[in-house]
Amino acid sequence: MISYIEGKLVEIDPTYIIIDNGGIGYHVNISLNTYSLVKNLDQAHIFTHFHVKEDAQTLYGFFDQDEKKRFQQLISISGVGPSTGLMILSSLSSQELHAAIVNSDVKTISGVKGIGQKTAQRIILELKDKMSKEELEAGGPLLTLKKEHSVKSEALAALTTLGISKSVAEKTLDKIMKDSDEDLGLEDLIKLALKRA
Template identity: 55%
Template sequence: MIAYIEGKLTHKDPTYIIVDVQGVGYQIRISLHTYSQVKDLERTKVHTFLHIKEDAHTLFGFAELLEKEMFLHLTSISGIGPGTALVMLSSLNPKEVRDAIVSEDVKVIQAVKGIGLKTAQRVILELKDKMKKDYLLSSSDSKQNFSIPHNSIRSEALTALITLGFTKSIAEKNIDLILKNSSNPLTLEDLIKQALKMS
């Protein structure tokens, strides 16, 4: 098992990064939460989980060990695979996921793309007690508002949403609606988060 990877960040994208470790580039799938913490770094250490299937070995990475633990909790639930868990951790930060589970807020969990009512109820039922015992998760949301040209941010957000499972037409519709109705400059993370909540 690869517990973590530390090295030079050679590529950063809202859905994956490439970390160079002594000349070997590891492609690692990440959440929007992790992206917001590594996007301005040249080097990073990410906690990893290697998901093995017959046709693919996929590395998932997390800036915080606590986010990795939440990912593992979520993927232990029947009906939630690594992709869905990553979408959930892109829509909500680990603290928001924990709070929704502890407060038994089915609507918040069900609002995540790919999560139906029964799955949301199962998440709460199976993880509620574990989450109540765990008060260590803390949000490290440091929001920065950079004024990025809409066409650049739109293109990157569109690519990220398609990677997360949206069809191109729905992703474009959601992004354009958000940009049209937004009076303030949006960060890439904010745009993707808002689009995920519209799913």
């Protein structure tokens, strides 16, 4: 209904802003990420999500479209309401959330206050379905770095479970990843390590 509001920032708080547009002051709930980007501004262009329920009509605001999109994806998940969505986006940037989803990083998401392991797993599972192939493949060096680290730690856990000592497994994995020209998947990495360890 209301896609964005542009106007003068009358009040700025870590959890909300009041933005004046045409003499009307809109109370907009925001994440800490958005707060850090607007706290020194006099004017702002805020992308909004208008949330209606029986007892309330609330505006949620975001500095960029990417964060708004993540928020809308999050609240479409059963058990994740707007307050939880905002809490996640206050704890993680949309890029960090993206990386956690791509890498199935339950620990990062469950590290958010109020998010248990089961909810984190559900968020990862459902957002992987909702995110387009392009979105899942997109990501800068940070994403690649996290992905490599995540695959290595998962492979290490699997190898130690299979009875290989941690030090031997780590050395083997490091050598394989150093020698390999391509990005190895988890299964390939474990198979190669089992042959060499």
